[in-house]
Amino acid sequence: MKKIALLFVVGVALMACKQTPKEETETVLEHQDGSTTQETETTPAVQAELDLSKIPFTTADIGDFPYLALPKGVKELNRPLLRDFDVCFFPVQGMMTEVEGRLYKANLTAVSGEQFSERLFRRSMEEYLKSIGAVKIAEERITREEYDRYNKLDPHKGDEGDIGYADEPIAFYVIRHKEQGDIYIQYTVNNVSAKLNVLQVKAFEQTMTKITADEIMKSLAETGKSILYINFNHDQSTLTPEGKEVVNEIAVTLQKDAQLTIAIEGHTDNVGDANHNKKLSTARALAVKTALEEQKVAPNRLTATGFGAERPLLANDSEANKAKNRRVELRKTNG
Structure with missing residues (x-):
């Protein structure tokens, strides 16, 4: 009958209830011929908690x-x-x-x-x-x-x-x-x-709400522009389902005001090649324009331009600021 001994080597914690970033359990198997094999199982650590x-x-x-x-x-x-x-x-x-x-x-x-x-x-x-x-x-x-x-x-x-x-x-x-x-x-x-x-x-409080046509219209009336964060597939000009919902609200805005004309302006952060970013921002602005035309908005009411990273809202010095700069702006063009 084969004799197999299991030896467990467990790391000793530095403090009573401390968990290290990764906790490894090493199993040594000793076989009948004297050879050994090792198996190591790694489990994610549980973050320490303060009582x-x-x-x-x-x-x-x-x-x-x-x-x-x-x-x-x-x-x-x-x-x-x-x-x-x-x-x-x-x-x-x-x-x-x-x-x-x-x-x-x-x-x-x-x-x-x-x-x-x-x-x-x-x-x-x-x-x-x-x-x-x-x-x-x-x-x-x-x-x-x-x-x-x-x-x-x-x-x-x-x-x-x-x-x-x-x-x-x-x-x-x-x-x-x-x-x-x-x-x-x-x-x-x-x-x-x-x-x-x-x-x-302090507990997190959600301040983001769904963009509505009324909010877009109000912003255009008060400031002449509306800053929107429209989701596209990564590094592409394809609208995501969430992005399409925002475009639907733009269409409702244009339907409510038949005289309204807008410029659709695409913007990126400064990560990557500048020429690529400009082309991408242009393609995304055109994608919004095409989606609006598919909802029966007259093409002569819309223009589309991409600026890449040329017109940042904020300095591109943090991930949060870069996210703010990746945007689509609607600018009122009929006075």
């Missing part, structure tokens, strides 16, 4: 967002990153864990003529946060493996106040406030500067 129920609420007066006045002699180095809704990563049991809400991120330095003091900054933060009921969650450094796992998930890597690099010391606090809700604060500091992140936890 907020163990943190007491505070009723302290913490002022307005971002709730912290900087210590004497410290200023923001550049314009801070401010978002009404975004994501930030905080160290929970050794894992950089994403939290959504209202966000402030800043690089900090000494005011002109003074020297930055790490001790002054750290003591100021620690004592003030303690005085308003903040609870320290972590004072740690993440590993290179953890940085490699999460860094591409963070849309603000390299931006102002970017915290969360391998072996970077991070102090992480949470405030549970009766009125302001849950507030996450983290900072890192050395003898020349500091970085500070504040996030007020």
Whole structure:
């Protein structure tokens, strides 16, 4: 009878309930002839969670967002990153864990003529946060493996106040406030500067609604143009079902006002070849014009032009801004 021994080698966690980015179970099979084979099964890690129920609420007066006045002699180095809704990563049991809400991120330095003091900054933060009921969650450094796992998930890597690099010391606090809700604060500091992140936890609120003919007509009447985000197949001029729904609303607009004439203008971001982008934007504008003509809109009421990346709404310096620049504009042409 063959003798088969199963030996399981399990990685030991760094902390009691920490999960590494990938958890591997290695099975060694020892056969009768003395040879062995190995089988490795990789399972996705479960993101660490913070048990907020163990943190007491505070009723302290913490002022307005971002709730912290900087210590004497410290200023923001550049314009801070401010978002009404975004994501930030905080160290929970050794894992950089994403939290959504209202966000402030800043690089900090000494005011002109003074020297930055790490001790002054750290003591100021620690004592003030303690005085308003903040609870320290972590004072740690993440590993290179953890940085490699999460860094591409963070849309603000390299931006102002970017915290969360391998072996970077991070102090992480949470405030549970009766009125302001849950507030996450983290900072890192050395003898020349500091970085500070504040996030007020906030649920996502959907603000997008279906585009209607009434909205298009109102925008054309008030501003002379309507900015639309019409979906096409990737890198093509073929309308998706959602894109066709928007075109249907444009047709209704033109049917309601028989005198209305419009220019259809296609725009892209600056990614890729400029000539290709211009051709693509022209093809998409023409696709909208053709779809409207198929709905009995007279061709002489429509023109179609593509501008590629020549007329951006915003600087193409982030994925969000690039998405805003990929658009179709309707411009009223009959006065």
